Amino acid sequence: MPTSKDVARVAGVSQSTVSYVLSGKRPISEKTRRLVEDAIAELTYQPNAGARALASQRTNVVALVTPFRSALGAHGLMAFVEEIALAARSHDHDVLMVTADEGTAGLQRVAGRALCDAIVVMEVRTRDPRAEVARGLRLPTLFIGVPEDAEGLHCIDFDFEEAARLLVGELAAAGHRQLAAVGWGPEAAERDINYLPRFRRAAEEAARTAGVGLTWAAPAREDVGRAVADLLAGPGRPPGLLLAAGTGPALEAVRGQGLRPGRDVDVVALATDEEALAQPVPLTAVSPHPREVSRQAMQWLFELLEDPAAPPRTRRFPAALVRRASVRTAR
Amino acid sequence: MPTSKDVARVAGVSQSTVSYVLSGKRPISEKTRRLVEDAIAELTYQPNAGARALASQRTNVVALVTPFRSALGAHGLMAFVEEIALAARSHDHDVLMVTADEGTAGLQRVAGRALCDAIVVMEVRTRDPRAEVARGLRLPTLFIGVPEDAEGLHCIDFDFEEAARLLVGELAAAGHRQLAAVGWGPEAAERDINYLPRFRRAAEEAARTAGVGLTWAAPAREDVGRAVADLLAGPGRPPGLLLAAGTGPALEAVRGQGLRPGRDVDVVALATDEEALAQPVPLTAVSPHPREVSRQAMQWLFELLEDPAAPPRTRRFPAALVRRASVRTAR
DNA sequence: CTGTTAGCGCGTTCAC
DNA sequence: GTGAACGCGCTAACAG
Numbered sequence: 001m002p003t004s005k006d007v008a009r010v011a012g013v014s015q016s017t018v019s020y021v022l023s024g025k026r027p028i029s030e031k032t033r034r035l036v037e038d039a040i041a042e043l044t045y046q047p048n049a050g051a052r053a054l055a056s057q058r059t060n061v062v063a064l065v066t067p068f069r070s071a072l073g074a075h076g077l078m079a080f081v082e083e084i085a086l087a088a089r090s091h092d093h094d095v096l097m098v099t100a101d102e103g104t105a106g107l108q109r110v111a112g113r114a115l116c117d118a119i120v121v122m123e124v125r126t127r128d129p130r131a132e133v134a135r136g137l138r139l140p141t142l143f144i145g146v147p148e149d150a151e152g153l154h155c156i157d158f159d160f161e162e163a164a165r166l167l168v169g170e171l172a173a174a175g176h177r178q179l180a181a182v183g184w185g186p187e188a189a190e191r192d193i194n195y196l197p198r199f200r201r202a203a204e205e206a207a208r209t210a211g212v213g214l215t216w217a218a219p220a221r222e223d224v225g226r227a228v229a230d231l232l233a234g235p236g237r238p239p240g241l242l243l244a245a246g247t248g249p250a251l252e253a254v255r256g257q258g259l260r261p262g263r264d265v266d267v268v269a270l271a272t273d274e275e276a277l278a279q280p281v282p283l284t285a286v287s288p289h290p291r292e293v294s295r296q297a298m299q300w301l302f303e304l305l306e307d308p309a310a311p312p313r314t315r316r317f318p319a320a321l322v323r324r325a326s327v328r329t330a331r
Numbered sequence: 332m333p334t335s336k337d338v339a340r341v342a343g344v345s346q347s348t349v350s351y352v353l354s355g356k357r358p359i360s361e362k363t364r365r366l367v368e369d370a371i372a373e374l375t376y377q378p379n380a381g382a383r384a385l386a387s388q389r390t391n392v393v394a395l396v397t398p399f400r401s402a403l404g405a406h407g408l409m410a411f412v413e414e415i416a417l418a419a420r421s422h423d424h425d426v427l428m429v430t431a432d433e434g435t436a437g438l439q440r441v442a443g444r445a446l447c448d449a450i451v452v453m454e455v456r457t458r459d460p461r462a463e464v465a466r467g468l469r470l471p472t473l474f475i476g477v478p479e480d481a482e483g484l485h486c487i488d489f490d491f492e493e494a495a496r497l498l499v500g501e502l503a504a505a506g507h508r509q510l511a512a513v514g515w516g517p518e519a520a521e522r523d524i525n526y527l528p529r530f531r532r533a534a535e536e537a538a539r540t541a542g543v544g545l546t547w548a549a550p551a552r553e554d555v556g557r558a559v560a561d562l563l564a565g566p567g568r569p570p571g572l573l574l575a576a577g578t579g580p581a582l583e584a585v586r587g588q589g590l591r592p593g594r595d596v597d598v599v600a601l602a603t604d605e606e607a608l609a610q611p612v613p614l615t616a617v618s619p620h621p622r623e624v625s626r627q628a629m630q631w632l633f634e635l636l637e638d639p640a641a642p643p644r645t646r647r648f649p650a651a652l653v654r655r656a657s658v659r660t661a662r
Numbered sequence: 663c664t665g666t667t668a669g670c671g672c673g674t675t676c677a678c
Numbered sequence: 679g680t681g682a683a684c685g686c687g688c689t690a691a692c693a694g
Contacts, residue, residue: 001445003671014681019673029679046443050390051671053381054686064428068413074405082399085430094446097395097426099416112377114332114687115425334687345665350689360663382687385670445671 002043011039022047053114060093062301063116065107065130067100067123071188071196071245072290076272079290080122080144087298093117104133111137118301120144124155125192140304144297145194152312154304156297159316160195160270163286164202166321167268170284171240172210174266174327178236179212182228184245185220199244199270215239221246228253232265243269243283251279261326268327282324293317333374342370353378384445391424393632394447396438396461398431398454402519402527402576403621407603410621411453411475418629424448435464442468449632451475455486456523471635475628476525483643485635487628490647491526491601494617495533497652498599501615502571503541505597505658509567510543513559515576516551530575530601546570552577559584563596574600574614582610592657599658613655624648 004022008015013032020026021036028036039045053059064084070077088095096116098106100123107130110116117139121130124145134141135152143155171179181203184196200216207214215234219227224246232238238259243250247269254261261267261281269276269285276283296317304310335353339346344363351357352367359367370376384390395415401408419426427447429437431454438461441447448470452461455476465472466483474486502510512534515527531547538545546565550558555577563569569590574581578600585592592598592612600607600616607614627648635641 001443004673005671008681015672016674016682017680020680023673025674027679032679044443046440048385048671049444049446050381050384051686052673054379054385054688055671055673057673057686059381061427068409074409078399078405078408081428082430085428089430089433094441095428096392097412097416097428099413099420102420109377110425112332112375113380115380336687346687347666347689348664351664354689356690358663363664379687382670383689385672386687386689388670388689 001048002045004045004047006043007036007039007045010043011035057114059115059117061096061116062088062093063096063098063110063119065098065100065102065119065121069191070123071184071191071193072123076290077122080294083291083294084120084298087295087302091298091302104129107133107137107141111139118142118305120297120301123191124194126194126197127192128194140301140308142297142301142304144293146198146314147194150314153314154300154312155314156293156300157195157314157316158288158290158293159319160199160288161202162316163270163288163319164199165206166286166319167242167270168203168206168210168212168214170268170321170323170327171242171266172207172212174240174329176236176240176266177212178234178239179207179214179242180231180234180236180239181214181216181242181244182224182231182246182250183216183218185218185223187220188245189218203242203244213239219246221249224249225253225256229257232257232259238265241265241267243267243271245270247271247275247279247283255280262328266327268321273322276322276324279326281326283326284322284324286319286321289317332379333376335376335378337374338367338370338376341374342366388445390446390448392427392447393419393424394427394429394441394450396429396431396433396450396452400522401454402515402522402524403454407621408453411625414622414625415451415629418626418633422629422633435460438464438468438472442470449473449636451628451632454522455525457525457528458523459525471632471639473628473632473635475624477529477645478525481645484645485631485643486645487624487631488526488645488647489619489621489624490650491530491619492533493647494601494619494650495530496537497617497650498573498601499534499537499541499543499545501599501652501654501658502573502597503538503543505571505660507567507571507597508543509565509570510538510545510573511562511565511567511570512545512547512573512575513555513562513577513581514547514549516549516554518551519576520549534573534575544570550577552580555580556584556587560588563588563590569596572596572598574598574602576601578602578606578610578614586611593659597658599652604653607653607655610657612657614657615653615655617650617652620648 004018007018085095119141121143124143126148128147131147146155217227228250259265269283271285272287276285335349338349416426450472452474455474459478462478477486548558559581590596600614602616603618607616
């Protein structure tokens with residue numbers, strides 16, 4: 001395996017010149033640059049990552065702490081991971097996978113061993129022990145999601161609070177006095193996912209403000225059908241339906257009751273455009289924009305890498321409602 | 332950040348002694364071991380990965396080349412990735428994600444820069460340019476899947492050929508003279524997935540040998556329903572049904588025709604146990620065992636890491652048929 | 663059983 | 679604009 005010393009020898013220059021050609025941290029004459037570049041090509045030289053990290057104190061690696069079972073589902077999770085990997089590559093960085101089950105130890109390991117320059121934490125929990133650890137790290141650490149105590153942390157997330165307000169507002173504006181929401185099941189609550197209470201609390205608050213009733217159900221995946229049937233038979237008959245999770249099964253249950261969204265019942269959802277459009281009746285929905293959020297997260301992360309002293313703060317990706325056919329026009 | 336030099340000073344020993352305590356490559360007296368371990372704990376020392384890699388020529392990192400859209404679906408893909416990550420951690424290794432869209436360049440980068448000790452390639456294609464590149468690398472490279480030209484490569488995969496034979500055999504033994512198969516859609520063929528032709532060819536061969544007819548359909552995801560209806564109306568009425576892909580939608584279509592698996596029609600599938608059991612009628616099936624395959628792959632990989640001179644070969648994870656309720660007992 | 667020493671390959675001051 | 683020299687933190691001979 002050729003080293004930069006080999007390149008220097010072949011190019012007839014010194015080792016440091018090779019380094020400066022590569023880093024561009026010093027002006028190099030056109031002539032010697034060509035010499036060096038040719039030598040690099042001839043030897044198919046590539047810098048040794050370990051040596052570079054040791055000398056420069058930068059690894060060009062971003063650690064990604066990722067769960068395997070996610071409230072987003074495998075599909076949503078892959079979307080995040082894919083965007084993050086692509087963004088990293090576009091900045092000449094690699095991605096080191098850290099499994100969430102390592103907990104705080106994972107953070108301490110990758111930081112302590114200098115395996116990476118920065119850390120991204122996905123699927124943040126409301127009370128997340130990793131928050132406290134992250135505050136103590138000297139590495140830029142970005143949370144996708146907002147824990148209860150976000151003080152001193154770099155957090156970014158979709159604005160689930162605003163999403164809840166928009167969805168509740170839309171049903172209220174359609175004339176409903178009574179809303180029914182299908183939320184995340186007990187397994188999600190158990191995992192203490194940060195945005196569940198954020199969304200729910202904001203929805204309840206918005207309903208109160210609008211003076212409409214709101215019934216909340218959090219059925220397990222397999223009980224969504226029954227839960228929807230119950231909700232539809234409850235107050236409001238049918239109430240305005242807000243689907244925060246389990247969109248597919250819930251809509252099947254609606255059809256199972258012989259009801260058609262946008263004709264017999266109004267339905268809004270927290271769902272990606274893809275999901276909203278895949279339904280028999282396209283859904284009026286707020287998309288949580290997973291890909292956009294991860295893209296923005298990574299852009300921010302690379303800014304932090306250039307300016308590690310940037311003050312920690314929480315960023316929220318703006319929510320927007322897209323009206324489709326599942327809500328009757330306002331009465 | 333403390334270094335091993337700090338540990339040595341605090342423990343009152345030399346740096347190399349610290350190194351040997353950590354690596355266990357030399358017998359150390361109980362007394363000095365305690366001294367060193369206490370110093371490590373006191374300083375919360377962790378070895379610098381870059382320095383260690385530079386000195387030892389081992390990174391303790393495994394690169395994983397992974398696609399984002401997979402014939403397995405996001406769920407199946409995550410299963411692979413999860414198992415690989417867990418296996419890596421259990422051997423004190425980390426996982427570097429390399430996106431498949433980097434192609435051969437990704438392999439050359441992680442190998443050339445010495446970012447990892449070994450490479451795992453998922454979703455191998457029938458004619459895979461990465462095969463040729465891998466042959467030229469000095470890093471152990473493990474293919475999960477078998478390309479057309481597997482010469483000189485370490486490959487491991489589920490035995491799709493045997494799976495096809497078992498499934499065809501089961502339907503033939505049930506008395507069918509005519510079989511109909513639902514295979515992977517055009518998008519999968521386009522991606523040149525290695526096991527598609529392997530499975531199909533073996534199925535056709537087995538049908539020929541058994542003297543039964545076999546009609547093959549490769550509908551796109553959204554056309555599965557129609558394709559199944561066509562197949563059921565074709566020769567055999569109904570023919571024995573072999574589901575290689577699209578199990579869920581295909582079975583819905585079967586029900587849509589008013590047919591019940593195991594009563595009106597015999598159905599076998601290439602499907603995980605989870606998938607087979609999730610159906611209204613539990614399916615007689617061969618599971619491709621994604622988790623077991625990745626576990627075995629990683630075990631092999633770590634063996635290769637200890638003995639890089641091990642001769643390249645192709646390993647196949649044995650296929651087994653599990654009989655459930657979707658096939659009538661042999662006539 | 664332990665200490666001394668010489669690199670691993672690269673980034674970066676310095677002198678020139 | 680260029681090159682020599684040192685150090686990053688650790689491992690692995692080589693001594694003892």
